[in-house]
Amino acid sequence: MPNNVFRRFAGALLLLIIAAAPAQALSPPRSGHPVFDRAVQLVMDKFYDASKLERFVEAVRREVEDRQAPVNADSPESRIDAAISTILDSLQASHTGRFRPDGIDYFELADIFRYGIRGDIRRLFPPDGEVAYAGIGLAARHGNGLWFVSDVYDGGPAARAGILAGDEILSVDGAPYREIESFRDKAGKTVEVIVRRRPGTEPIPVRVAVERLRPLPTFEKAIESSARLEERDGHEIGYIHLWTLASPGSMEKVAEALAEGPLKEADGLVLDLRGRWGGGRSDAAELFLGGVPPFRLIGRDGEAMLANVRWKRPVVALIDEGTRSGLEVFAYALKAKGIPLVGIRTAGALLAGSAYVLPDDSLLELAVCDAVIGEDIRLEGRGVQPDISVPFTLPYAAGQDPQREAAIEEMRRILARD
Structure with missing residues (x-):
């Protein structure tokens, strides 16, 4: 082979090796601590965006090789907590974090992801695996x-x-x-x-x-209990708080309140999407946007059973940083149809997550899929902006809710025009 041909061949081969090297060389160091090392391995195996793994491996390396406080088999719990938090933060992704059983989030996520952790659910919540x-x-x-x-x-x-x-x-x-x-x-x-x-x-x-x-039944009860009417200028304005879409009965509770419950006679609705968790079906907003007419199934005894519900009266929605995941899709769909959003920007947390049990029985939530609306709309890191911006300061609010008041006022104006 002539030298110049050989050089071109060798150069091309070298470029191929260099191009392939990052994927092959992404081998994070092991610390010897089972919880830390298992979290690292799950990220390497399951995390949705391989392009972020090089930065992740470097973060792992810094934690393991830290001269002042290296992560190793003898590291105290507080050091492991901090180290895992640091390496997960390097991924800069929603639906990614570690949760311990000393916090409410642990129990709520365990119930939301109960199918994903089904192999451990009875052991974690004996005797029958009922999260509570x-x-x-x-x-x-x-x-x-x-x-x-x-x-x-x-x-x-x-x-x-x-x-x-x-x-x-x-x-x-x-x-x-x-x-x-x-x-x-x-x-x-x-x-x-x-x-x-x-x-x-x-x-x-x-x-x-x-x-x-029990987390999911608690959310369903909270949705049902939140429904109420408020009279303004002779109009009945309804309100309901959609705490999460993750519970199977979440939208059923909303539909029941609208069709048969306290919101049946409402002239307009304030829909509170300032939730705890997202989840749920991506088409949940169809209750307010769908063109299919409502219908009921009527049995021989004349009893009617709800088959579907469609709300045709005005809606104003509330959003904030608690509006995340499936609730962000909900908010985006409402805004796209011209329904006013009141509050502050949503979380910008729209990836698909899954949960894994670590050796100390803590939960690792991990983003395992990207999420796209339409052809190329991504809300991850961006969120949905409100049409009417209303800030809210939590400490010592004494139950005052300026965002909710602004949404009711907007609904009052809408009804006054109609």
Whole structure:
């Protein structure tokens, strides 16, 4: 072979080797710690975007080779927590995180992803695999050493006791608030929750019943319990909070409230999409957008059974950073049809996730598929912008909700024009 031909052949072969090398060389170092190494392996095997793995492997290498605090078989739990959080953050993707059984998110995600973790579900939640925890029906955000109530599930114990979004949680039965530990083994009993409603004001003691809560049924009950009417200028304005689409009965609860429940006579509807989790069918918005007429099935006894529902009256939707995943598709579909959105930009979290059980029984949620609307519309990292921007500050809100008030006012204006 002439030298120049050989050189061209060798150069082309070298380019092929270089091009293939990154995929072959992506071999992250092992730490010897089973939880860390299993999380790394799952990302390498399952994560949806291979182009981000090189950066991920470099993040793993830094954690394992850190001279000050290397991750190894003897690393304390706190070090492993921080290291896994760091390497997952390097992926810059939604639906990607680790959740421990000391938080409410763990139980809610375990119920949402129960099929994905079916091999472990009975062991994690004996004896029958029914996901449940003792709680009072609220979620809270932690920052600067303080806990503030972010979500009060409609119809739950905290809502019935008068706890409000924005309340600072000072203690539960005299001890610092812990999402799960504060209520462990207390189902059927009451606890004293001390809250502060305004900065610098006296603490308020609240007696709250502790219940055994099953996440998805709790969401369905909250959706159903949120439905109500409010009179403005002679018009009946309905409101319902769609906490999640992940529960099989979520949209059924909405449809029942509209067709047969408290919202049946509403002149217009405020649909609250400021949820906890997305999930669900991508065509859920068809209840408000579909062209198929409503119909019922009527049996021999004359009893009618809902077969489908279509809402034809005005709608205004509420969105914020809790509007994620399937709820973002919902919000996007509404906006595309000219339905006003009120609030702040949605989460920009539209990938398909799955869950895996790590050796310490924590859950790894991992983005396993990209998600595209239409031909090329991606909401991941972008979200959906509101038509009417209304900020909301959580701490010490005392139950005030300027976003909801703005949505009701927008509906009032719409009805006044019609």
